[in-house]
Amino acid sequence: MITVNNVTKRYNKSDLVVKGVSFSVDKGQIFGLLGPNGAGKTTLMQMIATLLKPTSGLVTICGLDSQGSAQEIRRKIGFLTTEIKLDPLSTPNQLYHFFSELYDIPKEEVEARKMAQFQRFGIHPFADKKIVELSTGMKQKISIVISLIHNPDVIIFDEPTNGLDILTSRQVMDYLLELKEQGKSVLLSTHIFSVAEQLCDEIAILVDGRIVDQGSAVALTEKTQSKNFEEAFFKLYTEYHVGG
């Protein structure tokens, strides 16, 4: 569903932020990108989500080129990142209706879909409160609902459990597993080991804009002869980090 082929990214005249990254995500797979802050995860995800253009390399989603058919791709993907915020003065209801119109969701379906999603995440009691009055967890849940408003096949989540309490992050993780079962492809970035370990079928370790190793959590642990996945990550990081 997602193919990333030798993608690089350079901002202005600075050094490369993403250096020749390649991987692919299949249908019904959760693919994790794990790396420290500043490794280039968000940049990579924004390129896949068509917000940024790669300096070189090719990204295809559902067989569509991310540069040539950006508009069609946006119809097929749901993108969530901490950089995208919700209008603080709107209510969840207003936002849902606003985005359903931008995604051109049939009017008769909107209300039913909204009720189902709001109830699934427990948003309905707060549906008419302004975003600014809501808790971080609630905001994140609303962001998830909004980003998946059009029921996309490909889901790109950048650190979805960041700053959430255990209960809410559990809820989010369960939902991601549910999406996987529905046959959707999920690309997930995180720097939380437990999330990566529990959710992802395949994990790519990103250090300084480069994928240094890739495989399931168990495979990576074995490969680096570590006690657990966390140790495996540290070993890979110290081995490949420039100046580390």
Add this chain to the structure above:
Amino acid sequence: MRRAIIALVRKTFGKNHSMRAQASVSTLMTCVGFVMVVICFMTSLLVYHSGSEPMPDYADHLIIVNMPDSMDEYLTSQNFYLNSQIKKKEWEAYYDIFTFTSWMEEEDAFMVMVFPEDFDELVLEQVPEEIPEILTYCSPDYLEYVEAQEELIDEMLTDGYLPYIQSSLEIPVKREEVPEQMISGMYTQSEHNVVRDRVSRMVMPLLFFVCIMYVCMLSGMNAIAGEKERGTFAAILMTPISRMTIVLGNYIGVLLHALIPCAVLLVPTIFLSKWYGLPGLLLLILSLAAFMAAITILISCLNQSISSAQTTFLPIFLIVLVACVTCMQSTTPNPVNNYIPIYGHFYGIGDCMMGTARVLPVIITSMVTFLLAGVCILVSRRLLETEAFTVAVETKSERELRRAAKIAKKQEKDYVSISRANVFGYHAKKRRSLIKFLVGHAVLPLALLSLFQPIAMIPAIVSFMKSPESMSFIRMFRDISGVEGVSEVMNRSADLFAQFMQNKWFIFFMGLGYWVIIGLYVLLVRLREKNPLSTLGFPSAKSLKKDGKMTPWRSYVSGLGLGLLLIGSVYGLLLATGQVTCEGFALRTEHLPMFLLYILMWLPQGATEEIMMRGYMIPRVASRLGVPFAVFFSSMCFSLMHAGNAGYSWLALINLALIAALFACIALRNGNIYMVCAMHTVWNFCQGNVFGLEVSGNAGNASVLRSTTNASARDIMTGGGFGPEGGLCVTIVIVVAFAVLLLTHKRQPKTETVQAEAI
């Protein structure tokens, strides 16, 4: 697409996205301030033109200053109707408007006519080539009557008195040269509908402009730049709608906002307008709103935050308002202006309201404006397709890491952490870009001097006005505007400056100004830089003693001696080579106060220039770019600072730079600027007020000796109008001084090594 546009319009226009968001306070204040100024201006114009304010009573006296006897005779013989209202006064200053104005108030007079004191002698005893000037001053309160006053002058002077002296005394009078009218006035209009005309042509168009622009600014900046600032824009970009839809949706929302105040304003407009002007009016307003909305959307796309977008828009706002004010001033516009957007809109709205509009200009202006709006929209769409203007492209953590790395890289070679030289114990604490740093250092002295010198001129000008020399002074001022060529203007300005240099008030206030500049530098170093005064070249006596150096006073006194030696050598050389002759002692008792004032002025003057160019500039520039460059830079700045003086030449440039470099080397060697302050003071003082030479192109008086340049003298030796600093004699003396400095400097380490070997 239609559904998406409607959703976006509703969002931009809707109440959950209203203008309560942050209109930056400064923007708001500037706009309100500007609009208030415009309204005040407009009100005054309106009141003036409508004549609603009662006219002041007609003052009925005429003051004639220094009335010639011949005129008295003429008036008595003619039984002139104003005879009883004429007040005679005597006053030697010709241009003293201060006294004349106060007389006008005291005597309830509307005009003052000033004759030169010796008018009769000039005209009657010798036949002049032209009649001496007769000046007339009109009271500004009665400008409305200027026409009447012109008639009066015609009747009294041009048709009466002057032909009288011409015919009775057979003296030719050139009619067109007298009298000289100082003030030209405006004439009152007597139209019936002047108020309606003014409201339609001035008030209503301006209100439309202000309302449309202000609402567009608030709404437009909030639309896209506001979304970017709040981080909500990326969510819209991620939806499968085209960029054009985003631009159009936001644009229509802003346009609808802009049309709200227009609709409100249209209510009074419709009552004031002629019905047949309404379609044109609507077209113009719509096109103006469409254009402004498109501009704000374009600016909104360009910026990442509301305040930066508003700051970008502010100049456009002000330029358009200035254009409006220009339109308000000219009631009969150039026909081409009717076809140009903004101008065309302003005139067009007024014309449509008054029913005098023509169809073609209105249509062409509107169409051009719609076209421009379309271009703005297309450019906005293009901008949204580039990532630089769409999303915050990096995450905060990535951006911070990159910045930190960049700063660390910079700091490796940075002058703040590793200064290249430590002069006067100065160590830089703040980092500035190189261009800002150098321009700042070069401009600061110039800016301070150009601020304080004109201030010191004000009391001097006032005192000139009240003195008999006012004639020659005003003539000089007037002559400058008449000459062509930069060098000529500079020479004339120098003559004028020489006048100032002989004015005690100017000298006094210049001295005061120099003290203020010294104070400013002290404050700059102590409060802004938070450095000790030693970094300005003024170490304490204690620390000097500790280092085994001369105390400040001893340094200063030896500086006076050294300076005297230097300038004395120059004077000696000039005498020896036969360039100048000393004519003996010239200081008279009446010159003494001026002489003392000069001393009081040169004291801070020398110190100020040393603080600016040596004490402050050298340590700061040297810490970043090294001592040699600092000396070169400060010397060039010092030399170029005098470029505006009379007689400035290439040799003067080199000499001044050499003198500056010599002073810099002495200051660097001493580790302070006490000595060079004294040297600078005594150098200037002796040139002007001891030897009677010119100081960097500025002549003075009150000199101890009088020196005259010989006929055989060569400018290349004496420096011509610039004074000795523009001649070879100074070059020779400074080069010798450098040689002495170099020799004495080398001796020290030598003796040390000899001592070391002995040990």
